[in-house]
Amino acid sequence: MLYVVMFIIGFVIVYFISKINGESKTLKEEPFSRKFKIFVDTLGQQLWNGQQFILMKKNERQFFIQKSKIPNNESHVSIIYRLSSLHLEYYENTAGVITDYKKTYNISRDITGERQKQLAQDFAQQVMLYGKIRL
Numbered sequence: 001m002l003y004v005v006m007f008i009i010g011f012v013i014v015y016f017i018s019k020i021n022g023e024s025k026t027l028k029e030e031p032f033s034r035k036f037k038i039f040v041d042t043l044g045q046q047l048w049n050g051q052q053f054i055l056m057k058k059n060e061r062q063f064f065i066q067k068s069k070i071p072n073n074e075s076h077v078s079i080i081y082r083l084s085s086l087h088l089e090y091y092e093n094t095a096g097v098i099t100d101y102k103k104t105y106n107i108s109r110d111i112t113g114e115r116q117k118q119l120a121q122d123f124a125q126q127v128m129l130y131g132k133i134r135l
Helices: 002-029 037-048 113-130
Strands: 053-057 062-067 073-081 085-094 097-106 132-134
Touching: 037 053, 037 062, 037 073, 037 113, 085 113, 097 113
Parallel strands: none
Antiparallel strands: 053 062, 062 073, 073 085, 085 097, 097 132
């Protein structure tokens, strides 16, 4: 009985590891910065009104869009990228006033430029409407 349970647990572990490795390989095929260029540009434009921003890669699945540093102002969007979803977290600290907002979007593998633009505009609007302000 114990061997059966160990076999099932081992099978589940191997299955999840192979699934994660397959997803990582697919994500590497087309870089985020190229695949989601319209999304990044639109989101930066919507959130920071054309002020300069940069896209930074933390690892294969996590990216940051950060507004150029201004004294007493930190503003960025953290993006966790999966094949079927984008998890976005907005954070801004302006003179001690913190605003944050989180949202996950389901996406398809062949996301269009128009859909990217819609997602960026929706997230920016949600941040402005529902962002939590903490002192």
